[in-house]
Amino acid sequence: MTALEGVSVEIREGEVHAVLGENGAGKSTLMGLLAGHLVPDSGTLAIGGEPAAWGDPGAMRRAGLALVHQHFQLVPAFTVAENLALDSLGTLGGVLDLAGVVENAREAAAKVGWSFDPSAPTGSLPVGVQQRIEITKALATDARIIILDEPTAVLAPDEVLDLIRVLKSLREQGRAVVLIAHKLSEVFAVADRVTVLRRGRLSGEGRIGEVTEDQVARMMVGDLPDIWTPSERPLGETVLELRNAEVKGDRGETAVRGVSMTVRAGEIVGIGGVDGNGQIELAEALALVRPLSSGERIGADEPAYIPQDRQVDGLALDMSIWENMLISTKIPQTGSVRRGRVQGWAQGLVERFGIRLGSLDDPVRSLSGGNQQKVVVARTLSAGPRLIIAVNPTRGLDLKAASFVRESLQSAAADGAAVVLFSADLDELAQLADRSWFMSSGRLTQADAAGLTGGRT
Amino acid sequence: MTAVRPQWMRSAGSGLLVFFGLLVILVLTLAVFGLNPATALPTILSGAFGSPAAWGRTLARSTPLILCGLGLTLAWRAAVYNIGGEGQYVMGGIGSAAFFKLAGALPAFIFQPAALLCGAALGGLTAAAAAWLQAKRGVQVVISTILLNFIALNLLTYLVSGPLQESTGRRPLSDRIPADLALWRADPRIDLHAGFLIALAAGIALQVWLFGAWGGFRLRLVGENARAARAVRIPAEATQMKAMLWSGMLCGLAGAVSHLAMTRQIGMGFAEGWGFLAIPVALLGGLAPMGVVFAGLYFGALVAGCEVLARSAPIGNTLVYVIQAAGVLGFMALFEWQKRRELARRPALD
Secondary structure, three states: OOOOOOOOOOOOOOEEEEEEEOOOOOHHHHHHHHHOOOOOOOOOEEEOOEEEOOOOHHHHHHOOEEEEOOOOOOOOOOEHHHHHHHHHOOOOOOOOOHHHHHHHHHHHHHHOOOOOOOOOEHHHOOHHHHHHHHHHHHHHOOOOEEEEEOHHHHOOHHHHHHHHHHHHHHHHOOOEEEEEEOOHHHHHHHOOEEEEEEOOEEEEEEEEOOEOHHHHHHHHHOOOOOOOOOOOOOOOOEEEEEEEEEEEOOOOOEEEEEEEEEEEOOOEEEEEOOOOOOHHHHHHHHOOOOOOOEEEEEOOOOEEEEOOOHHHHHOOOOOEHHHHHOOOOOOOOOOEOOHHHHHHHHHHHHHHOOOOOOOOOOEHHHOOHHHHHHHHHHHHHOOOOOEEEEEOOOOOOOHHHHHHHHHHHHHHHHOOOEEEEEOOOHHHHHHHOOEEEEEEOOEEEEEOHHHHHHOOO | OOOOOOHHHHHHHHHHHHHHHHHHHHHHHHHHOOOOHHHHHHHHHHHHHOOHHHHHHHHHHHHHHHHHHHHHHHHHHOOOOOOOHHHHHHHHHHHHHHHHHHHOOOOHHHHHHHHHHHHHHHHHHHHHHHHHHHHHHOOOHHHHHHHHHHHHHHHHHHHHOOOOOOOOOOOOEOOOOOHHHOOOEOOOOOOOEHHHHHHHHHHHHHHHHHHHEHHHHHHHHHHHOHHHHHHOOOOHHHHHHHHHHHHHHHHHHHHHHHHHHHHOOOEHHHOOOHHHHHHHHHHHOOOOHHHHHHHHHHHHHHHHHHHHHHHHOOOHHHHHHHHHHHHHHHHHHHHHHHHHHHHHHOOOOO
């Protein structure tokens, strides 16, 4: 398979350059080439007009290139200061000037209006802050070209705004910023130029202002599916009720405080808000994965759960695709796996959900992020559950895959399922949910549709 | 995406690779120790396969390696890093010998399964204790199982000079079990015994269970991603505890088999390092039960051949350990290199 073909990209100083494309379009391959991790079969590379060699990560770093990965390259057990020092490590036996590194990083961060506590253990910080550390690492080494791989995927809405502000200030400092992204609205909020990849080829490029969102969307997916269908589903009986529920978090803190809610058959209840306000704990309690510390959960139906991070909570990455499709609460205690039968069933799901794969026997790791998520969604919805708990089910997915997941949830609700949708994406809630709450400090706060859209940018 | 070869072809391919790689390491090791491979290699080969007695030796030496290797595989597949096979093996021998002390008068058809069960139970309890310590007290299994090895060895020393010492009370050995209570042999002059069949059956059964039964699927899921297991309400801790119990039972069974078929009495020399040698057996067997059977046969043959080599070249017995270490290091490097090459080659998909 050719991952990229005939693609040319020009990255300029003082510009934010967005690279857009669906999963599998070749964005990560392009990034790997720029970072020196991959070598192309043909093509040339020039930095500042000088021809440069492919496949030399060290040389690219010295040329001022820095990567901000979607999965942070931070050591959770280290303090912030120690993580900042990772990029400026000398040889073994050398002396580490931690104070100097921290001072340098502080200055660089202050220039974009950030501050941080260098002695905090990194793993305990919210993802948004961890990302700042990761970006600060790049700033402190005076990187001239900063490539960010889907930086907004892990951020809450106000954090996204802050990131956009910072990217703009990096541009003003004369750096080149490459933003690998999915969300058109964010790209149009910050980028100067956009390059769109589709199936490994350049499907379009242009200056923001000269191309419209609609044009770019079409470059990405061909034809946009009609995803804005309002729901007029009849509501059935109460499927799930929480009464005054309290739930403890992993560190024993009270993460959910006195939440009461009901979910009825045929409705999608949305829960929005900034990450880390008890959403995960509430979702796990609804899904029976985490016990209530007090209160009551009433509902006889077996919950089907789409956890927030497919790689952490959803998949066994080195097991085969068909085995991953079998992961469910219905795995029997005993008996043998009828291989032919379950593989045939898995093949049926692959076709029904349009999962792009080589072979069912391949490890699920070999799939793109969107197709991995489809595996999780397919297996969760396949049995026609009456109660679905989904946490950020479209996070990090491209337009097509995301709208597919949304449609799947909608059609499950249309078939009479009760759906609780946790999402940091307000557009998504506005579009899907029949009613929504925000979550803040472990409590639900009522928010009507007007309030939701009013809170948007 | 490249054309993917079927799973069995990949397993067979890496199996052959391991086989020939170990052969190369064997030849190199012989050369390094100043033995002429042209003469030493045939000595090893004939010591392992040259006669019915040699075959019997190979299969008998393989038996504890296979059983312990299977035990370790089971725990490791559940991501519990049991390296206390040696201690659990010793506990198995103690269990069997203690049962003989208590009920040596039983007829063979009752005594043998009961003694094997006693050994397995004691090995299993030892491993389960380590798993319990991890679950309830956060003690790393890797550490506790190593330390339990020493506890088992010292317990053995105490028992064979105390409660389990032979009736005459002279040597630090347990009473020798009579020939009619020992495990079945086709020919008393040949080492091959019924224990090998037990090991082979265990290998086949585990292979089928691990990759073909829902229980095995649950265990592998817990081992691959305990959080994904938790999200579908499979209790990871309980599954790991069970895996550890069975792991220890297999190692304990190995000890009981050795006691009933080979040594017939236990003493300070009962711990011959089978539980340690089983670690490379499990690794080179690719943590797949049938792979472990083949790896166990390979090392069993090596041990058998080197025993014979040792009669003419004193270095013989040490060779096994050099080869296992070189083999594990070599293959870890090889697999790591393969993984890196694959990562570098693979086109990123998103």
